[in-house]
Amino acid sequence: MDANAVSRAVALGGRSWRLGAMQGTAPGARATGRDGPKRVDSHSLGMHKVLSVDATLAPRDPQAPGQFGHPVAVPDGKQEEAKSRWKEGNFNVYLSDLIPIDRAIMDTRPAGCSEQRVHDDLPTTTIIMCFVDEVWSALLRSVHSVLSRSPPHLIEEVILVDDFSTKEYLKEKLDKYMSRFPKVKILHLKERHGLIRARLAGAEVAKGTVLTFLDSHVECNVGWLEPLLERVRLSRAKVACPVIEVISDKDMSYMTVDSFQRGVFTWPMNFGWRQIPQEVVEKNQMKETDIIRCPVMAGGLFAIDKKYFFELGTYDPGLDVWGGENMELSFKVWMCGGEIEIVPCSRVGHIFRNDNPYSFPKDRVRTVERNLARVAEVWLDEYKELFYGHAYHLVLKQLDVGDLTQQIQLRKKLQCRSFRWYLENVYPDLEAPLVKASGLLVNAASAGCMAVENTTLAFEECDVNNKHQEFNYTWLRLIQHGELCLAPSGGAGALGLRRCRAGSHSPTWLHRSLAASRTELTDHIVSEHLQQPACLEVDPSHKALRLNACDSANPYQKWHFGNYYAD
Numbered sequence: 001m002d003a004n005a006v007s008r009a010v011a012l013g014g015r016s017w018r019l020g021a022m023q024g025t026a027p028g029a030r031a032t033g034r035d036g037p038k039r040v041d042s043h044s045l046g047m048h049k050v051l052s053v054d055a056t057l058a059p060r061d062p063q064a065p066g067q068f069g070h071p072v073a074v075p076d077g078k079q080e081e082a083k084s085r086w087k088e089g090n091f092n093v094y095l096s097d098l099i100p101i102d103r104a105i106m107d108t109r110p111a112g113c114s115e116q117r118v119h120d121d122l123p124t125t126t127i128i129m130c131f132v133d134e135v136w137s138a139l140l141r142s143v144h145s146v147l148s149r150s151p152p153h154l155i156e157e158v159i160l161v162d163d164f165s166t167k168e169y170l171k172e173k174l175d176k177y178m179s180r181f182p183k184v185k186i187l188h189l190k191e192r193h194g195l196i197r198a199r200l201a202g203a204e205v206a207k208g209t210v211l212t213f214l215d216s217h218v219e220c221n222v223g224w225l226e227p228l229l230e231r232v233r234l235s236r237a238k239v240a241c242p243v244i245e246v247i248s249d250k251d252m253s254y255m256t257v258d259s260f261q262r263g264v265f266t267w268p269m270n271f272g273w274r275q276i277p278q279e280v281v282e283k284n285q286m287k288e289t290d291i292i293r294c295p296v297m298a299g300g301l302f303a304i305d306k307k308y309f310f311e312l313g314t315y316d317p318g319l320d321v322w323g324g325e326n327m328e329l330s331f332k333v334w335m336c337g338g339e340i341e342i343v344p345c346s347r348v349g350h351i352f353r354n355d356n357p358y359s360f361p362k363d364r365v366r367t368v369e370r371n372l373a374r375v376a377e378v379w380l381d382e383y384k385e386l387f388y389g390h391a392y393h394l395v396l397k398q399l400d401v402g403d404l405t406q407q408i409q410l411r412k413k414l415q416c417r418s419f420r421w422y423l424e425n426v427y428p429d430l431e432a433p434l435v436k437a438s439g440l441l442v443n444a445a446s447a448g449c450m451a452v453e454n455t456t457l458a459f460e461e462c463d464v465n466n467k468h469q470e471f472n473y474t475w476l477r478l479i480q481h482g483e484l485c486l487a488p489s490g491g492a493g494a495l496g497l498r499r500c501r502a503g504s505h506s507p508t509w510l511h512r513s514l515a516a517s518r519t520e521l522t523d524h525i526v527s528e529h530l531q532q533p534a535c536l537e538v539d540p541s542h543k544a545l546r547l548n549a550c551d552s553a554n555p556y557q558k559w560h561f562g563n564y565y566a567d
């Protein structure tokens with residue numbers, strides 16, 4: 001995720017014109033916070049220009065390191081110290097401590113954003129930030145950025161959820177520090193909840209109309225909040241995400257990112273960013289300030305109507321610690337009538353790290369896999385085979401995903417659409433063939449085809465119009481005709497058909513890319529079911545199918561399907 005993020009980052013170093021514009025103005029001149037929300041002009045009743053509240057515009061110390069989001073170098077002689085403190089947060093903690101907790105950052109919004117109008121009666125929001133063992137200066141900078149750059153009347157409260165941190169400074173010292181800000185409330189959880197249930201603990205007590213979730217190592221940029229609330233005000237089923245900019249883990253610089261990016265996923269449900277192709281941007285005459293429909297959200301930063309969030313059943317509370325909850329909420333929102341949007345005029349920086357700096361109660365990989373499998377089981381319908389096909393070790397592991405009845409019931413109750421609908425309407429560019437290959441299964445040597453006669457296996461002259469010769473090669477590695485699957489039967493290389501069933505005891509077959517990874521058996525169909533690898537073969541004299549020891553040169557063991565959809 002980190003590499004992905006950094007490749008999106010556009011260094012601001014060369015763009016000093018923006019900074020110049022900021023510095024050249026008399027202090028406070030751009031802080032139009034004085035234009036109260038009540039100001040109404042005759043053209044657009046009940047609206048005002050986005051407030052550019054920014055208490056850091058005239059920074060206390062303009063010369064301080066990291067000011068205006070500039071990169072910082074570790075001073076000579078401090079390299080060792082900086083290195084040794086890295087693991088406290090898996091970013092440059094030394095520099096984070098060095099730069100002001102209320103530093104200024106550049107206004108990275110696209111042109112036009114500061115002129116946009118929003119309604120005077122925007123809903124209020126509760127900011128929810130959960131954290132475990134967060135670095136002191138990063139946490140404070142996050143809170144200060146919210147307080148410094150949000151219109152106060154829109155912030156109902158800021159709830160900090162301490163997810164059973166082990167660091168002493170996150171207890172009384174934090175309470176004491178925050179006591180000077182009446183809107184900041186701290187919830188110290190009595191056991192480790194994981195970020196999913198920790199966020200829910202915050203949501204339970206929130207008083208604002210809208211919930212705005214943030215990570216605990218962010219910097220909200222000027223004008224970030226109103227554009228998000230404006231979307232939610234427009235429709236309570238809109239979930240609004242800011243553009244996530246990059247705070248460098250190495251030099252703490254604040255970098256903007258390329259425009260026109262969507263949050264997407266690839267199999268097996270890996271989140272990533274994808275640029276909207278230039279021709280699509282041109283064809284639709286998209287502007288940089290246009291709202292972007294987003295198939296999945298990154299997860300950490302979004303605003304959602306509180307009542308709507310609870311109607312959706314919040315997150316699946318069965319998700320543990322970290323990961324997959326962004327997929328779950330994204331599918332749930334889209335499939336159950338809502339929308340996920342990126343709002344280009346709202347920008348928040350986030351420190352991208354290569355690894356989680358806190359411990360997982362259980363194994364990290366297993367936790368994420370289990371979370372994703374829960375999501376797949378509840379939301380993906382028949383497409384869950386693509387998930388398992390791309391994470392095949394999960395099939396073999398017979399992973400225990402826990403009880404899903406509540407989640408499945410919820411989906412029914414909300415009358416959500418199918419995953420197929422989601423793919424067709426929200427994320428049509430995702431490649432999602434339901435099977436790996438299909439059609440006639442032709443033998444290379446004899447040009448004959450596998451067939452089903454009544455319910456028994458046969459080998460016949462190929463006939464493209466014969467439905468009984470059609471087979472699928474599935475993501476779960478079955479060779480399937482309707483309910484029937486090709487399977488070794490009895491001893492001595494005999495083969496037959498039996499009712500298909502998914503799972504680790506199914507008769508699975510390797511073919512093409514799968515087989516090629518083992519030997520030179522690319523065109524072969526190798527049984528995984530037996531102790532010894534064996535290959536599907538035509539007995540040349542009897543024109544019958546059987547299993548035999550694999551022989552890479554034997555054309556009677558080479559097969560191809562009519563159509564291939566994936567490697």
Ligand code: LR7
Nearest residue numbers: 130131132163194195215216298299300301321322323324
């Ligand atoms: O057990 C935990 N308890 C917590 O309170 C684990 C984490 N947390 C806190 C943590 O301190 C942090 O503030 O939860 C927040 C998110 O954890 P990170 O920062 O370790 O996560 P991340 O930024 O690496 O990962 C992204 O994916 C996560 C998947 O579960 C969450 O959705 C994060 O919020 C999310 N972050 C973002 O969307 C920011 C942009 C990243 C991208 C792309």
Ligand code: MN
Nearest residue numbers: 215300350351
């Ligand atoms: Mn994060």
